[in-house]
Amino acid sequence: MSGVKARNDKRKQILAAATRVFARKGFYHSKVSEIAAQAGVADGTIYLYFKNKDDLLVQLFEDTMDRILSGVRTALDGCTEIRQKIHLFIAHHLQLVQSDRDLAEIITVELRQSHKFMKEYANPKFGEYLQIFANIVQEGQDLGVIKAEINARVVSRALFGALNELFLYWLMGRGKFTLDEAIRNIDEILLGGLFVEHTSPCHR
Amino acid sequence: MSGVKARNDKRKQILAAATRVFARKGFYHSKVSEIAAQAGVADGTIYLYFKNKDDLLVQLFEDTMDRILSGVRTALDGCTEIRQKIHLFIAHHLQLVQSDRDLAEIITVELRQSHKFMKEYANPKFGEYLQIFANIVQEGQDLGVIKAEINARVVSRALFGALNELFLYWLMGRGKFTLDEAIRNIDEILLGGLFVEHTSPCHR
């Protein structure tokens, strides 16, 4: 048992080191030897736990998605109101990236680097994550609360892109706004659109 | 005159080749010699027009932004209605990326790769592009058409992220939707939010 635990510890150590290094230097400018040094292991040791440098990024991503998935499920647990669910999903996402910047930067920026990931890597866990939001939307549509003409998958993608970009902007310190303000804005738009008045039947 | 023209032609040739190669292989997996071969010039010739490989990406981006900026300005020219302006901006963006996939992929994916670009490269033209949308929102707020509590910069960033992500999704062929459908969805949400009913005074 302790062997398995020790193995897991070392794997975590390496992933933690990789997170730090990838976030600071970017995937292509990170050296395996630097990750090894940061993790306090020999270069060769990394290859006992990971197939190669790419695998380090894949596993980093999958581990993270696991945590994110269980986190968002817990957050949504017990919530029944659709509007509330949507708010929680958004808030959870931004709190998440805020709580671990290194990790967030990798998910947001570095992951797009390797063609392995964007073109060859199917990325089922990311799909699962988006599906959670899509399911909320679908549920809302089934309940008649959300407009039927909305495509749930399109909206979840769009939402993810919006949140991601906002985080990136905030991360670079160029966006002069808080993530709380970002949440409020996104909530507001999803709730009632951009405009003050709308051509709803009640107006006539 | 022909010297200047020839010079410009060769520069364009190289940028076109770089676009193709970067889009297919990704920046870090693209070899300068392959770009040179594609452009029909010698390796060394590239360095007569560009400082280095990175510069190729920067100039590619700047050239493209110039075209995008003038394109969107032309598209918006003569349009006065705020809702219409917003629609045009969105439609223009998606038509643009649709019309040149290689270019779009670079702008969307590859540009985020180099730390040079994301961390050190200030990227004023991209800011200008977003500012166009932010200005429309601001104008709408001044006219009282758009909600005052919306932060124009946050919304323009979020919109860009949403459009970008949708394009990426569509590009990978995994999104089973057309870009037209994407436009409709985004329009719809911005116009009236996600929900069928809203807590507008008229309903009670």
Add this chain to the structure above:
Amino acid sequence: MSGVKARNDKRKQILAAATRVFARKGFYHSKVSEIAAQAGVADGTIYLYFKNKDDLLVQLFEDTMDRILSGVRTALDGCTEIRQKIHLFIAHHLQLVQSDRDLAEIITVELRQSHKFMKEYANPKFGEYLQIFANIVQEGQDLGVIKAEINARVVSRALFGALNELFLYWLMGRGKFTLDEAIRNIDEILLGGLFVEHTSPCHR
């Protein structure tokens, strides 16, 4: 222990290969890959022991100077007579360059190539070597054996230049003389000048 020894062995192997290659082709025409091949190691291995190609030359020089310094000190050890010391210094120098032509050629010719060496590299060990001769001259002056109007540093530089040039001439096979003959000539001149008669008081 064996690790340290192995490390030292490999370093020596590489330096020996570098000596051979530099001597035959000259520093600027020597390829790192050729040195690696001669040393029976991979190209990259060289960079585990040396910072870069220049460093190879610097360390080659410093290692050699260490050996030369201890050699000449040993040779002079126990010798008290000034004339004898001077003779030993000269003889030692020429025997040295004669015993390892490759090394001698590098010290003599190649070292002057890189501006790093001539302009930026302070070269303290070479100074130490010359100082040994300067000290002998100084000692002779203190004892009243050597002319007081002689500048010890000027003479040691001049002597070094003379010996060096003679070696070079001999090396190229154009000088039709032996190094022994060279020693005799230099000795003779230092001892009593070029001329048969001198304006010494005893002549009148």
Add this chain to the structure above:
Amino acid sequence: MSGVKARNDKRKQILAAATRVFARKGFYHSKVSEIAAQAGVADGTIYLYFKNKDDLLVQLFEDTMDRILSGVRTALDGCTEIRQKIHLFIAHHLQLVQSDRDLAEIITVELRQSHKFMKEYANPKFGEYLQIFANIVQEGQDLGVIKAEINARVVSRALFGALNELFLYWLMGRGKFTLDEAIRNIDEILLGGLFVEHTSPCHR
């Protein structure tokens, strides 16, 4: 006629530029394009006057040697006394290198760089230069003024090496002596050796 003159002017311009650049950067770090720029001509123009970069150094050297040879011959012209001739030769050499440092640096340092020069280039004019000194020594021997056991060629080589090294030392600013002091020291030694007393017959 003017064509020939113009041609000669441009050739001189280029050689002057090469002198400056070679002296400052060293032969291998000098770029043909920089020499062209300094000379105010196009890169290609250099190849109308010189076979290649090496040829630039060869011709630079040969032109210089021509001037040096006629200079030293003029200096010695009319002088009959052997001791005086030797003094003049030495003084002329050091005045020469002092008067044009760039040129002197090339002759002294850069010329040794290219294996072309040291190993393949016979360098007859340099031999001629040394021969002038050797002839003086020979003449002295024939007159019975200079020791018969001296090898004239060895001595002239040695003298050249000594003067060269002194100049180099002085050039680098590390030798805290004037070239005049250097001349006095060399003169003194050649005249009467290093030592105060010698085992000349008169002493017993």
Add this chain to the structure above:
DNA sequence: GATGAATGAGCATTCATTCAT
């Protein structure tokens, strides 16, 4: 399992030289 010395494929960049104008 762990190490880290050794490997060697891979590649951006330089620059002497050419040649069409």
Add this chain to the structure above:
DNA sequence: TATGAATGAATGCTCATTCAT
């Protein structure tokens, strides 16, 4: 003659990966 844009061969160095210990 003169130009200078174009060439493309040449090479130092990096770093992911391996494997003997």
